[in-house]
Amino acid sequence: MAPKEDTMFRSADMSLTQLYISNEIGREIVNALGELGQIQFRDLNADVTAFQRTFTQEIRRLDNVERQLRYFHSQMDKAGIPLRKLDLDVDTLATPSATEIDELSDRSQSLEQRIASLNDSYETLKKREVELTEWRWVLREAGGFFDRAHGNVEEINRSSMEADDAPLLQDVEQNGQNGDAERSFSVMNIGFVAGVIPRERVAAFERILWRTLRGNLYMNQSEIPEPLVDPTNNEAVNKNVFVIFAHGKEIIAKIRKISESLGADLYSVDENSDLRRDQIHEVNTRLGELGSVLRNTKQTLDAELTQIARSLAAWMVIIKKEKAVYQTLNLFSYDHARKTLIAEAWCPTNSLPLIKSTLHDVNNRAGLSVPSIINEIKTNKTPPTYQKTNKFTEGFQTIINAYGTAKYQEVNPGLPTIVTFPFLFAVMFGDFGHGFLMVCAASAMIYWEKPLKKVRDELFGMAFYGRYIMLMMGIFSMYTGLIYNDVFSKSLSLFPSAWAWPDNFKAHDTVEAHLKSDYRYPFGLDWQWHGTENDLLFSNSYKMKLSIIMGWFHMTYSLCLSYINAKHFKTPIDIWGNFVPGMLFFQSIFGYLVFTIIYKWSIDWYAVGQSPPGLLNMLIYMFLSPGYVEEPLYSGQGPLQQILVLIALIQVPIMLLLKPLYLRWEHNKARAQGYRGIGETSRVSALDGDDDENTLDGRASMNSDGEGVAMITQNIGDDEEHEEFEFSEVMIHQVIHTIEFCLNCVSHTASYLRLWALSLAHQQLSVVLWTMTIAIGLGSSGPIGVALLVITFAAWFFLTIAVLVVMEGTSAMLHSLRLHWVEAMSKHFMGDGIPFEPFSFKQMLEDDEAAADIS
Amino acid sequence: MATGWAIIIGLIVVVLASVAAWFLSPKGETQTIWRSSLILSFASCYIMWAITFMAQWHPLIVPRRGDLRPEFAHEHKM
Numbered sequence: 001m002a003p004k005e006d007t008m009f010r011s012a013d014m015s016l017t018q019l020y021i022s023n024e025i026g027r028e029i030v031n032a033l034g035e036l037g038q039i040q041f042r043d044l045n046a047d048v049t050a051f052q053r054t055f056t057q058e059i060r061r062l063d064n065v066e067r068q069l070r071y072f073h074s075q076m077d078k079a080g081i082p083l084r085k086l087d088l089d090v091d092t093l094a095t096p097s098a099t100e101i102d103e104l105s106d107r108s109q110s111l112e113q114r115i116a117s118l119n120d121s122y123e124t125l126k127k128r129e130v131e132l133t134e135w136r137w138v139l140r141e142a143g144g145f146f147d148r149a150h151g152n153v154e155e156i157n158r159s160s161m162e163a164d165d166a167p168l169l170q171d172v173e174q175n176g177q178n179g180d181a182e183r184s185f186s187v188m189n190i191g192f193v194a195g196v197i198p199r200e201r202v203a204a205f206e207r208i209l210w211r212t213l214r215g216n217l218y219m220n221q222s223e224i225p226e227p228l229v230d231p232t233n234n235e236a237v238n239k240n241v242f243v244i245f246a247h248g249k250e251i252i253a254k255i256r257k258i259s260e261s262l263g264a265d266l267y268s269v270d271e272n273s274d275l276r277r278d279q280i281h282e283v284n285t286r287l288g289e290l291g292s293v294l295r296n297t298k299q300t301l302d303a304e305l306t307q308i309a310r311s312l313a314a315w316m317v318i319i320k321k322e323k324a325v326y327q328t329l330n331l332f333s334y335d336h337a338r339k340t341l342i343a344e345a346w347c348p349t350n351s352l353p354l355i356k357s358t359l360h361d362v363n364n365r366a367g368l369s370v371p372s373i374i375n376e377i378k379t380n381k382t383p384p385t386y387q388k389t390n391k392f393t394e395g396f397q398t399i400i401n402a403y404g405t406a407k408y409q410e411v412n413p414g415l416p417t418i419v420t421f422p423f424l425f426a427v428m429f430g431d432f433g434h435g436f437l438m439v440c441a442a443s444a445m446i447y448w449e450k451p452l453k454k455v456r457d458e459l460f461g462m463a464f465y466g467r468y469i470m471l472m473m474g475i476f477s478m479y480t481g482l483i484y485n486d487v488f489s490k491s492l493s494l495f496p497s498a499w500a501w502p503d504n505f506k507a508h509d510t511v512e513a514h515l516k517s518d519y520r521y522p523f524g525l526d527w528q529w530h531g532t533e534n535d536l537l538f539s540n541s542y543k544m545k546l547s548i549i550m551g552w553f554h555m556t557y558s559l560c561l562s563y564i565n566a567k568h569f570k571t572p573i574d575i576w577g578n579f580v581p582g583m584l585f586f587q588s589i590f591g592y593l594v595f596t597i598i599y600k601w602s603i604d605w606y607a608v609g610q611s612p613p614g615l616l617n618m619l620i621y622m623f624l625s626p627g628y629v630e631e632p633l634y635s636g637q638g639p640l641q642q643i644l645v646l647i648a649l650i651q652v653p654i655m656l657l658l659k660p661l662y663l664r665w666e667h668n669k670a671r672a673q674g675y676r677g678i679g680e681t682s683r684v685s686a687l688d689g690d691d692d693e694n695t696l697d698g699r700a701s702m703n704s705d706g707e708g709v710a711m712i713t714q715n716i717g718d719d720e721e722h723e724e725f726e727f728s729e730v731m732i733h734q735v736i737h738t739i740e741f742c743l744n745c746v747s748h749t750a751s752y753l754r755l756w757a758l759s760l761a762h763q764q765l766s767v768v769l770w771t772m773t774i775a776i777g778l779g780s781s782g783p784i785g786v787a788l789l790v791i792t793f794a795a796w797f798f799l800t801i802a803v804l805v806v807m808e809g810t811s812a813m814l815h816s817l818r819l820h821w822v823e824a825m826s827k828h829f830m831g832d833g834i835p836f837e838p839f840s841f842k843q844m845l846e847d848d849e850a851a852a853d854i855s
Numbered sequence: 856m857a858t859g860w861a862i863i864i865g866l867i868v869v870v871l872a873s874v875a876a877w878f879l880s881p882k883g884e885t886q887t888i889w890r891s892s893l894i895l896s897f898a899s900c901y902i903m904w905a906i907t908f909m910a911q912w913h914p915l916i917v918p919r920r921g922d923l924r925p926e927f928a929h930e931h932k933m
Binding site: 005006007008009388390392393415416418419420423427476479480483498499501504505506507508509510511512513514515518519520521522523524525526528529531532533534535537538541542545546549550553598601602603604605606612 | 858859861884885886887888891892895896899900902903904906907908909910911912913914915916917918919920921922923924925
């Protein structure tokens, strides 16, 4: 049987395959398959912890390389060197060989050492520089202090001799002119401490000194105008220079201790101004030398980093891929005796030839005599669900996948969603102008797809991801806008109206239009309704009925999909026990309602001379008093309605009982004939067993059997796919289903009224916006009118985009989403599938957060 | 009653368009998507149009307004 082409209608056919790969080329093969991205490996070592797996060593080594690369990246960030980004769509990296990986790892090792040592020396030098700068500031500032302090010598002495608690810091300036300024401090036994302290600590520092020394000190300080950069953490700190004079060695020692404990750096300063000048000179030369050394180091470091920056992105990608390869290899089981790797994997049946040829290619390139073998194996496992998408369908499929993964090979609701989702949106959003704005936005995003793809803004990313949904929504909104005859809340008069106003009337009279002839407005709503007093009365009735009919179509369509599902899975009981009774129930109530709506429209009630009956009351009385018709719609209505109610009521027990009873009967029949469920008592397995010997035996026998022999893979019983038949469970399930279905028919139909409510709200909101902005601007004339118009137009345009398109659009979208997830998908969607997650480098790099900033 | 034929004619046009969409859809992987989307779009648009047309077919209420001035009434005739 030739495999049929995969379409979006169902998930792709999947095959479980077994791969036998020679150990030497395992890495290359997995690499090639990762580039292909079409195969999902199963974990054959589920009972082995991560540390005991075969390739843990390699992964550790690669982890280390990855850490080194991240270190380079952080160093580049620190130095402000831009990383040359890698466009994964354009640049393809050749698959590296194992030796290249080794080289890369060695290289990054040596580079790390070099960068680290450069960094270290740079930091030391920088520290030295900061120290020197601080010292220079101290020397510079200290000069002034000493000059002033000389004037205060007397006072310092006196106060410390006489009164311990006398304040020291008295008016310094006044005593500045004292004559014996040149006397040395040492002569008078006055010592001093000079240093630098962070500014925020100054207050605490002063207070502590004051308290511990009881005021026996003379402190001078001044702010360093420029912040000093701490090389260890690159933070700029504001600091103050201080010089403290005090009397006595012990006190000086105390001051030293206190300052050091508070994080001050102390520097030696000479009191002699000549010596100080020399010191400053020396410090300046040293700073100069240090500066040039620093510049050199920095240059070397930057050059090194720039060199790395050129290829870092590629290295990161290579290492990430390599790591993923080894992680995948860890899923394989390794046959020590034969030196082969054995893997089990799901892949789309249609990709099998491609995978086979890939294996063959890699084998040939390696020049290995032992071929790699890929075997399709038969299994009763549920294959994963793989919905192939392209960039157009991706967004729509995501809407469905967000709700649940479809069962393997069930009808994919993503296909009709391409139209129904934007269309139901448009029914709510119907406005030609707003739809046009949306089309423009979507088209722009599609036209500049490539450059916009790189924008990493979360909100924009979401809109960009749904650009094709937006395009469809916009197109359909333009259509429904034409139908509703709304363009920014104004109307278009494309065709002559069917209504005419009377010829003679007085101003301010309420006049009524009349139909011109048999002619009816051919497309959409007649523009003569626009702005009339009973406009809402008409459009409400119209839109309400529109939403009911739309809902009926949508739900009937979805219900039909359940028929296709039952047909595909060959469960006729689902057709006769669920689909047919459900359909009859739904149609005999709501199908009939839709019929009466259309019937009522098609009758010219004035010509017939009857009063048109209310349909809502008719539906209510149809159930409250079957057979009784208050206002007849057509002859024979009473009996027909009785029959319909009867049909609907009969469906309930059928739906409730038929399927469970049938299943029970089928089960009992099979039992009576002596059949048992697979996996119920015994297991057959090719890869069964926990120890090596068992595995070997199994494989040996398998190999001799050759291809095409039915094989059943391991752990069948564990997956609970063949549950014991339990009547009570089936019954409960069916009771819930029946009650849900019947009640939901009512509530879901009512739920579609949101189409009416939202489209009404949208239309009224745009009318209000128009009258409150532009209408004001158009109302006045002259230069003020012109200015007013410009202002009101800007306000109108901005609010149209922000409120009517973005906000209202989001709300209509959410409502449309709900109509799909709840109202439509509950009619057919089974959704207990397992998503297909192929081993793909592309996917892996897209998902990787860290990879986001290198590409 | 004559206008009622518009619904039938519209239906025929949409059915023809759908048949054309079925056969003219580009071959290949996306054929199913083309077919389904085109036909569903035609059907949805037709339903919407037909409902709107029928709602105005035999109107039960007529447009009524009090802000009309005799001198401008001709603007509302076309």
